[in-house]
Amino acid sequence: MLRAIFSHPSGRIGGAIVLLYVVIALLGLFDLTPHDPLQQYRIDRLKAPSAVYWMGTDLFGRDVASRLMKGVGQSFLVGISAVAIASVAGTVLGLTAAWFGKLWDGLVMRVMDVLLAFPAILLALLIIAIAGPGTWTSVAAIAIVYTPIFTRVVRGPALSIKSREFVDAARTFGSSKTYILTRHLLLNLVAPLTVQVTLALAWSLLTEAGLSFLGLGTQPPASSLGLMLADSRNLMEKAPWLLIFPAIAIMISILGFNLLGDALRDILDPKTRSRTA
Amino acid sequence: MTLLSVKDLRVGFGQDPAKNEIVKGVSFDLEAGETLAIVGESGSGKSVTALSINRLVDFGGGRIIGGSIHLTRADGSVLDVTQASEPVLEKIRGAEIGMIFQEPMTSLNPVLSIGTQIEESFRLHRGLTGRQATAAAKDALDRVRIPDAARRLRYAPNQLSGGMLQRVMIATALACNPRLLIADEPTTALDVTVQAQIMALLAELKRETGMGMIFITHDIGLVAGIADRVMVMQAGQAVEQGALDAVLDRPQHSYTKHLLSAVPHFESGRAARTDFKRKQGEAPALSVDGLTVRFKVKNGLFSRAQGAVHAVENVGFDLMPGETLAIVGESGSGKSTTARAILGLVKPTRGRFVTHKGSISDATDPATQMVFQNPYASLNPRLRIDSILAEPVIAAGGKVTNETREKMKALLQRVGLPEDSLERYPHQFSGGQRQRLCIARALMLNPSIVVLDEAVSALDVSVQAKVLELLVDLQKEFGLAYLFVSHDMAVVERIAHRIAVVYAGEIVEIGEAASVLSNPQHSYTKRLISAVPSIDRRNQRFEIDTRQVASLVRPPAYEPPEARWRDYGADHRARAEA
Incomplete structure (x- = not known):
């Protein structure tokens, strides 16, 4: 699998970017940063990038590079937990909707339709406005926003697999529902789910940045990419590095996940597999 | 006059067509007004040969890497299709070469x-x-x-x-009076009585228009009714070609002989099995009584029931241990x-089902197992063979032990599969092997x-014969009762002891297979049996019959009226017709 990703042209770039970010995020989360991200070096306020401060310092004299690493870690924590919750919830809802059909299917899918009718960020705002800002409310908000996408991605193929003969065969043996749903349906949905998870990670990172930018996600003094962007707004002309580095960090991470998602789609799709393998 | 002359045609596929050759030097001539049947199994290159003639093969990723295809055009000029440019080909397709x-x-x-x-x-x-x-289309x-x-x-x-x-397709293909019609398995997807109608139509149109025809099929029984000459293909090569009678009566190549002998042909009950006799007083393995399946038809805003599709109506039969009952009928007849x-x-x-263990209501009974039609869809592609074979055992509440693996x-x-199959995945097996896997899975619970x-x-004809053989052997070995649902009379004749139409x-x-097949009594059975293609029915003329199955x-x-039955022998009865 890894070899397939790295022999695919966009997979190689996307995979390398994602790997790099994972390393940065882990370093940030375990406080292995060049400086303490919360330490205020009052004398060195608003210093331009240098050998000591790789990406300069902010208004309070905090090291931007360290805060960026911590921020990437924070964003990944939120993004990955949100996507994990959304994919599990969406898969369970989608599978059961496809399998039981009728009333349950109608109920689940109509609720998902309602959720999908809102723009993602607006719905997340609504949820946070009700629950109050914070790291874990933004995880919950992003998870709820992306659940309908997983539900739909799972339900469609699950419906078609449900009518395949090997599922009929399983029913003639009297296999249990759990066995059929996991071994026959879920196992055949691994490919579309993997692609969807990768792409959803990119979107959820962006949503997290957006929420933090609006002051509704991660709360200061903790750092997050969106928060750093928000803080840099007033100092844009005086200290452009405050804006540039977090912005580039967001951009490249999303590029990386999208490239990886594209590559996974090609690799896991049996129709294109022969070409890349 | 030679309409088409193909010399040493070679077609390859993929990045390196020369290495991946599908058609390996095929040559044949076709006179105007003549029909050539190309017979072969899947992968033999018969379709690729035909698609090369109008160069449609280019769109499927194929490339002609050698040989020539000379087509005599309507104005008398001769064109080498392999060298022709795309604009010229566009003029030829449809106008001079039609395709179904x-x-x-x-x-x-x-x-x-x-x-x-x-x-x-x-x-x-x-x-x-x-x-x-519009007027031309109506004509x-x-x-x-x-x-x-x-x-x-x-x-x-x-x-x-x-x-x-399929008639509409034929009408479209013939719209411009092509001088050559290529028919690529035109009746494979159709019911046998409909197939007979299409074959009759093609034969009549050929006589009317005097066009040449290339008829591709895997069913050597079908060529007898329509072809003048036959070409048999195997693995990209034409192993035998000649006049119809010569090829069918005096086959030279071993593969042609194999096709003619190993493949089930319909023999009007002469080849029916006689290795089973019902014993007096024996309890049936399965007894079905008054089985009725209706699907509600709902319509309108409030989903009011508008009626019901009576898919199965009052079906009843007995099935003895060691016996095969075939249920035959066309699509939509309710057999599946x-x-x-x-x-x-x-x-x-x-309806009621009674097995020797008593009354059952559904399939969770491990005594009844099923093998499905499509071996490509009936095995989960993501599970290894050992997991697939273990499923019935797990479903029945058992554990996978060493004994199970043995x-x-x-x-x-x-x-007939290698022992190391257990560690492999379904896609590593051919269609016939997969169907063997399905049979093994069905037998896991005795x-x-x-x-x-x-x-x-869904299997190729020669594979079909081998799987049928296996089924007969297994039946004798384990005393299995088979309920064999099929539309193919030739196959049914090989395996059934009794037949229900x-x-x-x-x-x-x-009734008894031999009796039903040799002496059909109901008008539908007669129609069904007379439509079965057979190498004995050479150049037989079919009546064109446009009757459709009633809704x-x-x-x-x-509630349908009570059926009245009439007996035609010890074990053979048919419904009395109005």
């Missing part, structure tokens, strides 16, 4: 009316427009004997049956629904009854 494909349901665009699609051909090649094109439909042609022009493809659609109801995949509206190995060996739903229909959801004739939708609470 296997699947009429997918060959037509579902959102355009059939009239529009036939007119397209007239617009492109004859420059007709508006009313003239084309008349020519393929579609009743009420003017009205049918406005129909969308989904409003017509498969047989009707009967099988699925017995296994609990469809809920019966009424049993798996023994069964795999018994159905069933007494196996339901085989079109179990060999179903038509429109009801059994119309049931099965009945008003709510409709």
Whole structure:
């Protein structure tokens, strides 16, 4: 699998970017940063990038590079937990909707339709406005926003697999529902789910940045990419590095996940597999 | 006059066509007005050969890497198709070479009316427009004997049956009076009585227009009715070609002999099995009584019941241990629904099943197992073979022990698969091997009854023969009772002891195989049997018959009249007809 990703042209770039970010995020989360991200070096306020401060310092004299690493870690924590919750919830809802059909299917899918009718960020705002800002409310908000996408991605193929003969065969043996749903349906949905998870990670990172930018996600003094962007707004002309580095960090991470998602789609799709393998 | 002359044709596929050669030097000539049948199994290169003649093969990723195809055009000039440019080819396709494909349901665009699609051909090649094109399209439909042609022009493809659609395809292909018609398995997707009608139509049109025809098929029985000459292909090479009688009566190549001997041919009951006799007083393995399956038809805003589709109506039969009962009928006759109801995949509206263990209501009984039609769809592609074979054991509440693994190995060996198959995935097996896997899976729980739903229909003819052989051996070894659902009379003749003919959801004739096949009594059985292609029925003329199966939708609470039966021997009875 890894070899397939790295022999695919966009997979190689996307995979390398994602790997790099994972390393940065882990370093940030375990406080292995060049400086303490919360330490205020009052004398060195608003210093331009240098050998000591790789990406300069902010208004309070905090090291931007360290805060960026911590921020990437924070964003990944939120993004990955949100996507994990959304994919599990969406898969369970989608599978059961496809399998039981009728009333349950109608109920689940109509609720998902309602959720999908809102723009993602607006719905997340609504949820946070009700629950109050914070790291874990933004995880919950992003998870709820992306659940309908997983539900739909799972339900469609699950419906078609449900009518395949090997599922009929399983029913003639009297296999249990759990066995059929996991071994026959879920196992055949691994490919579309993997692609969807990768792409959803990119979107959820962006949503997290957006929420933090609006002051509704991660709360200061903790750092997050969106928060750093928000803080840099007033100092844009005086200290452009405050804006540039977090912005580039967001951009490249999303590029990386999208490239990886594209590559996974090609690799896991049996129709294109022969070409890349 | 030679219409088409193919010399040493070589076609390859993929990045390096020379290495991946599918057609390896095929040569043949076709005279005007002559029909050449190309016979071979899947992968033999017969379709690729035909697609090379109008160069459609280019669109499928193929490349002609050698040889020549000389086509005599209408103006007398000779064109080498292999060298022709795309604009020239576009003029030839449709105008000089018509083509009919296997699947009429997918060959037509579902959102355009059939009239529009036939007119397209007239617009492109004859420059007709508006009313003239419509009139020409109507004539084309008349020519393929579609009743009420003017009205049918406005129909969308989904409003017509498969047989009707194939006629529309033929009408489109013949729109510009091509001098050569290529028919690529035109009847494989159709029911046997519809197939007979299409074959009759093709033969008549050939006589009327004097066109040359290349007829591709895997069914050597079918060529007898239509071909002048036969070419047998195997692995990209033409292993034998010659006049129809010469090839069928005096085959030279071993593969042709194999096709003619190993492949089930219909022999009007002469080849029926006689290795089973019912014993007096023996209890049946399965007894079905009054099985009825109805699907409600709902319509309108409040989903009011508008009636019901009577898919299976009052079906009853006994199945003895060690006996095969074949249920034969055409698509939509309810034969598969009967099988699925017995296994609990469809809920019966009424009816009773009794096995020797007592009354059962559905399939969780491990004594009844099923083998499905499509070996590519009936095995989960993501599970290894050992997991697949373990599933029935787990479902029955068992544990996978060393003993289970030993049993798996023994069964795999018994159905003729290598022992290391357990660690492999379904896609590493061919269609025939997969069907053997399905049979092994069905036998994991030592069933007494196996339901085989079109179990060999998706397989190549020579593989079919081997799987049938295996089924007969297993039946004798384990004393299995088979319920064999099929549309293929030739296959049924090889495996059935008794036959039940179903038509429109009801059994119309049931009895001993030899008796039913050699001496059919019900008019539908007669029609079905006379439509079966056979190498004995050479150049037989079929009557064109446009009868359609009656609608099965009945008003709510409709009950069919009581059936009256007439006996025609010790074990052979048919419904009395009005």
